[in-house]
Amino acid sequence: MNVVLKHNAVEESLLAMAGKGSASDSLREFGLPTRRVEAWHYTDLRRLLKHVPARAEKLSAEDAKTAAGDYPRVVPAIRLPLFDGQYLEEFADELPAGCSVSRYGGANGSNYAKDDAIGLLQGLMGAEGVQIEIDGGVTIDTPIGMPHTSTNAAYSGIAHSVSVGKGAKVSLIERYLSPDDMGVQVNAISHLNVGEDADVTWVIIQEHGNDATHLAQLHVSLATSSKLTIIMLNCGGKLVRQEIKIAVEGENSELNVLGVNLVGGESHVDVTTIMTHTVEDTASTQLYRNVATSRGHGVFQGQIKVAQAAQRTDAKMACNTLLLSDDAEFSAKPELEIFADDVLCGHGATVTDINDDHLFYLNARGIPIEEARALLIKAFVDETFEDLADENLEKALIARIDTWLQKNGS
């Protein structure tokens, strides 16, 4: 006999909003994940998700035009704009040759795993986004941007699917914005296929307002000799969970992840990554720098899995955190799961306050203590994005970090 789960108000409202289907059945069976689900150990979604607003209404043509008009760009990019869960095709920039885009309704999932709450939510609530195909051998110099702006305290489901052909080279920017004090909710799932010999840069910039809920997944598969760089900045939102799941399944493929998570106010920001190495001779490096201040709670869970066949895997991960306030919290769970013997895997995690010696050094040279502190924090974070191939992007990211640091007066 299965014990029937007593659903809480959020689960009830979700079930009421959603139709019948496997997602509803799964939600009815598992409910939202709690601490007891290992993948959600530090983010008790059932407790933290207080409310799921109704789906955003369709923008009128007039509103869409206004919204798309003054859209702030991060860097010069080919823009495929999204507003309140809709892809505004008519305002999209033209794509260069060898590249096609179409409206995308998300993958129809079924049999959701117990810890796949984000997939499950999207299954329940639906999604819209773009499907991009990059032909083999094409090099696109200007990044392709997929910015999403929320303009209402509503729910938006976003789904993107990107496939990069053999030997192609491209950068893509996934970006999320919303105003402060607006209870928006975004559920975003992206799938990326990196073809043989392809070279892809994937940027995630999450700069929501202070009351936003952002639940996102990025699924990637890497083919033989391909290269992927992920650049991620989380500097907004109230409840944020970004999952990155990468299957390194092509020999000689290479993966780099650079992430900065800025956690302030009352926010809860969770970054959970799973790198699965399944074939021989692959490499991955990951560097995360986090700052937690005020009453923020930062979470980092990073798993490196190496299958038995994945000999000569070289996987490294570092997660460094500055904890600047006694009311802030940071929880880290770096995990190694290794089944192959000829590997070089390691992870390091540190949580500290600013080093007193460094402070003293600057102070002794006449820099006031507050200024010295700010300088050291900035240096700690900025280092992550030093020497990015795209200078414009580097500047844009640093500018956002500066704004956040000033606003969160650390």
Next chain:
Amino acid sequence: MAAVQETIDAVKEIGVEKYKYGFTTDIETEKAPKGLNEDVIRFISAKKKEPEWMLEWRLDAYRRWLTMEEPDWARVNYPKIDFNDIYYYAAPKNFEDGPKSLDEVDPELLRTYEKLGIPLREQELLAGVRRQGEPSALDGDPADSVYASGRVAVDVVFDSVSVVTTFKAELAKSGVIFCPISEAIRDHPELVKKYLASVVPVSDNYYATLNCAVFTDGSFVYIPEGVRCPMELSTYFRINEENTGQFERTLIIAEKGSYVSYLEGCTAPQRDENQLHAAVVELIVMEDAEIKYSTVQNWYPGDENGKGGIYNFVTKRGDCRGDNSKISWTQVETGSAITWKYPSCILRGDGSQGEFYSIAVSNGAQQIDSGTKMIHLGKNTSSRIISKGISAGKSQNTYRGRVSAHRKASNARNFTQCDSLLIGDQCGAHTVPYIEANNSSAQFEHEATTSKISDDQLFYCLQRGIPEEEAIALIVNGFVKDVIQKLPMEFAVEAQKLIGISLEGSVG
């Protein structure tokens, strides 16, 4: 690399031929009826001549246990345990009659002691022939002189009873109490009542609660204020009977400014069935006191296919109650089919220190999920974790540890280093640390690495004529050196040999 015949032969031998403590002792025992119910608990309590309050305490734990669920979060797989198919009490029968000389002692028992490497003088004591302090007929035997001056007090627990404790009188001179816990419950109820389950609460976890209901023996140590225990204390655990579980309970209290070093060792016969060992160890350390707790765990690991072996589900926790107190756990884990064990420190007192040094070696089909918890509550507390995992054969070896700093634990400091070594491509090594900082002045550092034995190192040894297996043992011993150095001398030698034995046959 294809396996050559030699390798296959070598692998076959692991665990089975190499486990030298796999013998059984054929002595008459008295057992409680098989299974677990309130009557069995009453039986155990009566056998131990326990006061009423203890029985009530056990029954209460049993009732709570019935409502609990077995934990499933560890990375171990085993068939469901039938808790009613176990004997919860087994004791060597002719123990109470008190033999007069070694000739009268059940020769099987003596043979056991001999195989365990316990010298004759100790055997006399263990068999109850001679009381501590009485002259022995063996006095002057040169072969025994090492142990004549041996400064190690031993408590031997055979299945469910503590058979003897040595050096009791001498320890009593300095006020140290070292006795089986069942004796402590009768003779020192005020201490037991005050401290029992004060570190590991009765309903802490499934196995700890089970232990509360059925624990049969174990050691009780009390070090009074300001006393530095004059010798090493040690307990030797052995499971002998078939289908029995061993549920030992150890309680160590170190009063203000005292110090004690405690060692435990464990072995079990080779059997095809799995046997259960669910122990609880509680350490209480007051101001400026220190407990050093070392374990060499060598329960029968089962054969290479995972048949038989001990299920080792242990809850060990120390509470640094006083300021500037210190607990140091050192463990060498080479045995058991399944190990589920997390010796932890609650760093409550300001300036208290916790240490955890571990070597976990798994081979054959062994599964280890072990680590530690360092809970920083007081100010200026520090902890250090060094864990070395070595997996070979088809084993799975997981380090799982938690380091947390409470909001008020300012200047908490932790350093963690977990290294894993893989030998062969059929095994797994996993690292799952949980790092939780709630205080900005906390300084936590964690690093973990996983690799195989470097070809260069191996080549260097081979080139100098060292056979491959020996070379691996040599490199592995170098790998674990940091931890071995923390063990008391007698154990360090044993541990080094054990690691060699455990890894034999793992070359391939």
